[in-house]
Amino acid sequence: MRLTVLLLSYLVINSVKARCQYGEVEYKGYPFSPFPISKTVVFNSPFEQEPAFMYGIRMLDINYAENTRASVELLKLTRTEFTLSLKTMHDTKLYGLGVTWMACP
Template sequence: MDPILSVVVQNMRSRGICTSFCCVIIFLSIFDVLKLTTARCESGEVDMYQYPDSPFPANKTIEFKKPFTATPSVMYGITMIDINYAENKRAKIELLGSNETAFTVWMGTMHDTKLYGLGMRWMACD
């Protein structure tokens, strides 16, 4: 055991303060000094749809309900797609940027694909 910690525990014992209470206080002090926090995640869903005129390509900014303490990692995936049957099926979502309060994605297609709807589910965690 650390000599300083040993002296603190011994001093608290001599004053009649229980050891478990002492350990809790020391743990909370270390926790505060190191600024340890638990991870936080937020998730949501975005659907864009318009027929017969396509709204794509489009940039979409999603704001978090509560700001993160640092820039979170953002994961996302396609959940819905509505494409004209006559062309090749191509759709793309690209993360353009993120910060503590929001992130922006580009939603679109390539070449001759006619895209009428595209949905995504996302999750951001620090």
């Protein structure tokens, strides 16, 4: 019984050390459209191995006269940092783009 409690305590303590990290990448450039751009973010603390990573667009500032086309691509992911590419396509005038991200062990 005591071994089970110690093992559970060890698992809980180790899972607390390895935490998810999250944040936002945002660029606003009105009245200019500076895209495409790349943004590199360094994690607050490095992961033991390459983390699972997900992201989503949370904000767009686009000229109403053109079609809405924006692209976000993960260019690089390591234990210590990641790089996102933020860009537009064709004739879209993109003035701002915000991305929310999360990395987990």
